[in-house]
Amino acid sequence: MIFLKDIWLKTRYITLYGLLMAILVFVLKWSQWRFLILDNALDIYIGLIAVFFTILGVWIALQLVKPKVQTVIVEKEIYIQPSDDWAINEAELKKLNLSTREYEVLQLLAKGQSNAEIAENLFLSLSTVKTHASNLFVKMDVKSRAQAIEKAKRLKITA
Amino acid sequence: MIFLKDIWLKTRYITLYGLLMAILVFVLKWSQWRFLILDNALDIYIGLIAVFFTILGVWIALQLVKPKVQTVIVEKEIYIQPSDDWAINEAELKKLNLSTREYEVLQLLAKGQSNAEIAENLFLSLSTVKTHASNLFVKMDVKSRAQAIEKAKRLKITA
DNA sequence: GGGGACTTCATACTTTAGTACCTATTGTGC
DNA sequence: GCACAATAGGTACTAAAGTATGAAGTCCCC
Numbered sequence: 001m002i003f004l005k006d007i008w009l010k011t012r013y014i015t016l017y018g019l020l021m022a023i024l025v026f027v028l029k030w031s032q033w034r035f036l037i038l039d040n041a042l043d044i045y046i047g048l049i050a051v052f053f054t055i056l057g058v059w060i061a062l063q064l065v066k067p068k069v070q071t072v073i074v075e076k077e078i079y080i081q082p083s084d085d086w087a088i089n090e091a092e093l094k095k096l097n098l099s100t101r102e103y104e105v106l107q108l109l110a111k112g113q114s115n116a117e118i119a120e121n122l123f124l125s126l127s128t129v130k131t132h133a134s135n136l137f138v139k140m141d142v143k144s145r146a147q148a149i150e151k152a153k154r155l156k157i158t159a
Numbered sequence: 160m161i162f163l164k165d166i167w168l169k170t171r172y173i174t175l176y177g178l179l180m181a182i183l184v185f186v187l188k189w190s191q192w193r194f195l196i197l198d199n200a201l202d203i204y205i206g207l208i209a210v211f212f213t214i215l216g217v218w219i220a221l222q223l224v225k226p227k228v229q230t231v232i233v234e235k236e237i238y239i240q241p242s243d244d245w246a247i248n249e250a251e252l253k254k255l256n257l258s259t260r261e262y263e264v265l266q267l268l269a270k271g272q273s274n275a276e277i278a279e280n281l282f283l284s285l286s287t288v289k290t291h292a293s294n295l296f297v298k299m300d301v302k303s304r305a306q307a308i309e310k311a312k313r314l315k316i317t318a
Numbered sequence: 319g320g321g322g323a324c325t326t327c328a329t330a331c332t333t334t335a336g337t338a339c340c341t342a343t344t345g346t347g348c
Numbered sequence: 349g350c351a352c353a354a355t356a357g358g359t360a361c362t363a364a365a366g367t368a369t370g371a372a373g374t375c376c377c378c
Contacts, residue, residue, distance in 0.1 A: 097352060109346065112306030115335070127225035128356050136235050144364085145335075147271035151313045258324060274365070286327050293366065303334085304365075 092155040096139050105132040106140075110149050110158040251314040255298050264291040265299075268310050270318040 098106065101122075108118045119129045133145065142148045152158050257265065260281075278288045279297045292304065301307045311317050 015201065021288045049208055053209045054215055056213055101355065110309065112301070112303065112309035114305070118185070124263070124355095125357055127358055130336070131357080132355090134338090137336085143336090144273065146268070146273070146308055149166065149305055149308045149312075150269065150271035153308075260325065283325095284327055286329085287325075289366070290326080293368095296366085302366090 056093045093157045098139055102132050106136055106152060109145055110152045170176050246294050252316045257298055261295045264288060265295055265311060266317060268304055269311045
């Protein structure tokens, strides 16, 4: 049913337009006899159609117009330590023998993110993040994320 | 002349629309004779008008409608080199306006200690440590000890 | 001497974190 | 093909962390 709803949402305007056209054709077919009798009324007839379809066109356009996206850039101060000693990094990192995913989790964890936030950022479930974090703590020989952050910062193994 | 130009700019769409209508009426008046002969062609005639005015409506709407503006705020990170590595410490610390006890708690917290451990080290109850920590987080504008540690290390306000 | 901070502690509660254990899939190397 | 590591995810539980609110004492300053 979700599938059908999706199609409806994507094609609703076209569908509505089609239906309107169909109804209109029917109305015209039925009403043209009256107008053919009152031959002089053709101008009015045409005028009404013109107005109607103009309004319809305006309406369609209003529905379809894509909102323009205006980007506002807000400056945000970020303090970062000037990288002087920049090598211990690799050596200590290898010792820990972390897997790719574990390291990725550590990166975000060391930025102070919660498990839920990490899960969102890495497109993982909360369970998986917890599993990775738990394994990470064992490998790093720490007992909490707080200690993990402290150690990561101390060993300079964070990006 | 500027005055005239101003009026033109403000009313150009309406004027153009009026002109188009006038031309159309003329064309219709002239052409209806032919269509009245080919009576069966009325449907096609109506159809063409419908399509034409729909398109016209869309065009008018696109010209007149103010674009929907959707504002997206993007944070631009500006990396600031903390001036001289080992003095910001004091400056940043003062900004936070921490009390003595809060700062002591922060010290241990930033070493990765749990609330219980901090309580032991400072001879406080767990409640008190939690209270200090909570107030600390407010002053530091963070939401968890993880963020507090990260920020403390980044600002270099730990002993 | 009263108001305002800081400090200490408590209770009650909600939310995260963390652990343990299990299933399942996908590459990689032997 | 199969073992193995890595990845992803689930349930169920316990343990911390964090919030809210209130109470009480100390110290200092106007």
